[in-house]
Amino acid sequence: MCVRIEAIEALKDYRAVEDLQREVWRLEDVETVPDHVLITAQKNGGLVLGAFEEEPEGGQRLVGFVFGFLGRTGEGMMKHCSHMLGVSRSHHGRGIGYRLKLAQREHVLEQGLSLITWTFDPLESPNANLNFHKLGATCRTYFRDVYGEMRDELNAGLPTDRFQVDWHLDSEHVRRRVDLGQTASLDELRAEGAKLVNDGPADRGPLPPEDVPDLDGTTLLLEVPADFQRIRSGEPVLARRWRMSTRRLFEAAFAVGYWVVDSIYEGGRSTYVLFHGRVPT
Numbered sequence: 178m179c180v181r182i183e184a185i186e187a188l189k190d191y192r193a194v195e196d197l198q199r200e201v202w203r204l205e206d207v208e209t210v211p212d213h214v215l216i217t218a219q220k221n222g223g224l225v226l227g228a229f230e231e232e233p234e235g236g237q238r239l240v241g242f243v244f245g246f247l248g249r250t251g252e253g254m255m256k257h258c259s260h261m262l263g264v265s266r267s268h269h270g271r272g273i274g275y276r277l278k279l280a281q282r283e284h285v286l287e288q289g290l291s292l293i294t295w296t297f298d299p300l301e302s303p304n305a306n307l308n309f310h311k312l313g314a315t316c317r318t319y320f321r322d323v324y325g326e327m328r329d330e331l332n333a334g335l336p337t338d339r340f341q342v343d344w345h346l347d348s349e350h351v352r353r354r355v356d357l358g359q360t361a362s363l364d365e366l367r368a369e370g371a372k373l374v375n376d377g378p379a380d381r382g383p384l385p386p387e388d389v390p391d392l393d394g395t396t397l398l399l400e401v402p403a404d405f406q407r408i409r410s411g412e413p414v415l416a417r418r419w420r421m422s423t424r425r426l427f428e429a430a431f432a433v434g435y436w437v438v439d440s441i442y443e444g445g446r447s448t449y450v451l452f453h454g455r456v457p458t
Contacts, residue, residue, distance in 0.1 A: 178242075179229050179230070180229065180230050180240065180241075180268075180271070180273060180276075181228070181229050181231075182226055182227070182228050182229075182238075182277060182280045183226065183227060183229065184219070184225065184226055184227075184393035185215070185219065185225045185226065185227045187211055188212065188230075190227055191215050191216055191225070191288040192212050192240060193238075193239040193341045194210075194212070194215060194239065194242050194244070194398065195209050195210075195211060195212055196225070196239075197239060197240075197241070197242060197263055197265060198210065198261070198263060200263075200265060200266065201263035201264070201265070202263070206270070210244065210251070210260075210261065210327075215244060215322075218244070218245075220247045221247035222246070222247045222273070222288070223245060223247060224241065224243070224245050224246075224257070224281060224284055224285070225244050225424070226242060226243050226244075226246070226274065226277055226280055226281060226284070227239050227241070227242050228240050228241030228242065228264070228268075228273045228277055230268070231313075237343065240264065240267070240268045241263060241264040241265060241267045241268065241273045241274065241277055241346050242262075242263055242274065243259065243261065243262045243263075243264075243277040243278065243280075243281050244259075244261045244262075244292070245257050245258055245259035245260050245261075245281065245295075246258055246260065247293070247371075248353070250289070250292070250294075254292065254296055255290055256290060256292040256293065256444045257281075257285045257288075257290055257292070257293045257294075258293075258294055258295070259281065259293050259294065259295035260295070262274055262277060262278065262295075263293065264277075268419075274307055275307060275311055275312070276314055278307070279355065281293065282344070282346050285346060286346055286347065287342060288332075290346075290394075291346050291347055292343065292344065292345055292346065293344040293346060294343055294344065295314075295341070295342055295344075296320065296323060296339035296340060296341050296403075297339060297340055298337070298338070298339060298340075299319075299338065299339070299340045299401075299423060299427065299449075300401060300402065300405040300419055300420065301365060301405060301406075301422065302351055302396075302402065302403050302404070302405065302440065302442065302447035304352070305401075305440035305449065306441075306447065308342050308422065308440070309342075309437060309438065309439045309440040309449075310354070310360060310439055310440050310441060310442070311354065312333065312344060312351070312354060312355065312438075313348075313350050313351035313352075313353065313354030313355055314342040314343060314344040315342065315343055315345075315436050315437065315438050315456050316340045316341065316342045316343065316436065316437040317343075317352065317431045317435070317436045317437070318341040318431070318457070319339075319340060319341075319424070319428050319431060320338065320339045320340075320341060320422065320425045321336065321338050321430070322336040322337055322338060323337050323338070323339045323415075323443060324337040324431055325337065327441065334409070334413060334416075334458045335416060335417060335420050336420060338420060340427075340437070350438075350456060359417070360439070360441075361443055361450075362441070362443070363398070363439075363441070363443055364448065366396060366398065367398075369396065370394065370395070370396065371394070371396035371397065371398050371404075371450070372394050372396070372397055372398065372400045372432060373397075373399075373400065374390045374397050374398065374399050374426070374446075375399060375400055375456050376387060376400070382400075382402060382403070382446065383400035383401060383402065383419075385415075385418045385419045385422035386399075386402065386422050386426055387422070389425050389426050390426075391431045392429060392430055392433055392435065394453070395452065395453050395454065396450060396451065396452055396453070397425065397430070397435065397451040397453075398448050398449065398450060398451075399423075399448065399449040399451065399452075400446060400447065400448045400449075401423065401447055401448070402419065402447070403442070403445055403446055403447040405419070407408055430451055433453075434453050434454070435452065435453050436451065436452050436453075436454075436456050437449055437451055438451070438456060439449070
């Protein structure tokens, strides 16, 4: 079926965004962004885009959305703050989230802005792969427990630590990813001297670093679980070890000048790429 991306206008579609939030994150009503907030943002420089699938019997169904609003950086520069991106679980793996972000990029560039920021859980590897590998966002900001204890299905039981990612929409780095599709493989990075800072049994996957390793070299590799939700639901002690271990490592790395510039998914395993130096913006 054809999926179209367009700005949401009808009240019924804003209410469909409420329903999709509940489906994607298993949110309670008190945590759902309501239709009147979405409408107000849309009318005042923000953006609510929907992904609509045409149905065989006619009409269309909302299967994804992205929502954001105007904001400012700490230096006073205007930016777009992207707050939510959700895709129906029945439509995962079809590139809809990627298409929504590209449409968001086009809209924000038309507004005369060049930066979009958002936050996400650094242990959610599918999101990391989209944000860094496909879109070309970068990160050097780590926030501890941003939202406190959350009650939704994906976050309950752990501190809500988040990366803030910066998407410099017209930068050389982003154009190489989005416009040219230029990326590196793990083999290429290892051949250039990239150092893996943690390891684990091949049949079990990576282990969280017990201590912050020596942070030296231009490029570091950190393997994280490819399916953190499985660990969180089945091995909560290990999930907490991952949270605290990666918190220490990322904070230490950012403090001495590293950036997250990629998240590579190969062979069923997920690896962050940290680069020391200036990322082009």
